Amino acid sequence: MRRLLLGATVLLVAGVTVACGAPTDASKSDFCDAVEKVSKNASDYDKARDAALDLGDVGTPEGISDDAREGFEISIDAFDEAEKEKDLEKAQDDLSSDDKKKVEAFSSYIDKTCEQGGE
Template structure:
């Protein structure tokens, strides 16, 4: 089961996706090739476990390094995989003490396609790694 760290990491990435979804940037600088070379055969357990292991003190660069090491599961859709690559490449460039303004600045450099793909990735992350409350058994009634 995934704990608060997973939810915090997913929230950070979802927030980044939400910032990207706000629009603004219409062109994107060429992305670094680093994340494109990340593995594409991670197990869902390893992929999600990477987020679970992240702490509130994890810097954007450390998060990028951890995500580059694990990569994504093979079943991830192409747009979500591209969103992973865009996000990781941009996390590598953020300062260790990144603030909302840094995320906004990052967003301004994303094309509409990159924005859409980052949202696709954060959606995939939430579906694959955050347990559904619908399947949680309810407490027995007395």
Template structure:
């Protein structure tokens, strides 16, 4: 579950980073599918990263930014969304462990945006919103698939952890099975 929470913080971090930064020389002729696959690659890059290893998380984010920069944006993206993309890529490529740690601490146990305190001009807010809208509209299927896989992997990992805990415990599974059968028989 901790991995899922860390991935959520990284996803919020990535979204929030679309708000400010510098320029980028990323291509402007990517296929939409390539753009979307590069965008959702964040989930693959961070799924196996230790949530307490901020250096590894930062490295995964930087690699993700490099992938975004390599692919670029499709031709049909608006100018504002493109500017938001360029700013985000620059910031993602420059992210470090302290940035990840702060975002994690700021997020705490809430769903609040850990970057809500960023000061943005109206233009930067518009660019961020344009990129977010473009990604949501263009990449909805890939995002849904990536999130579903993330949730399935997290659930599978929790099952593996429970199996290991049971193996390491003194619980008599045959006794539990008998109790379960008795309960089912009472229905």
């Protein structure tokens, strides 16, 4: 599946924990639809950011690993804080190797979960 903006561009920095309160019981279908919306808007940063923040409102399905969930939170928080795509690129450089692994775990979770067609 496409690594989308939420894969390459989202190797970002965690700031405030906006996504921490995101639901943890989203349906796989709703989750994958929200991920697809981010992907479809990857060429327009403002639309992609809005879609990523919507993904934060949708949350993640039950059963996501702790590392992948933390990667989700890091990703959504980064979009929340970054007003421009350039901010995301800079934030990527500031991530610790541990946080990069968590974002990669989230990206892998997206690939595995959404490539199978959701629910």
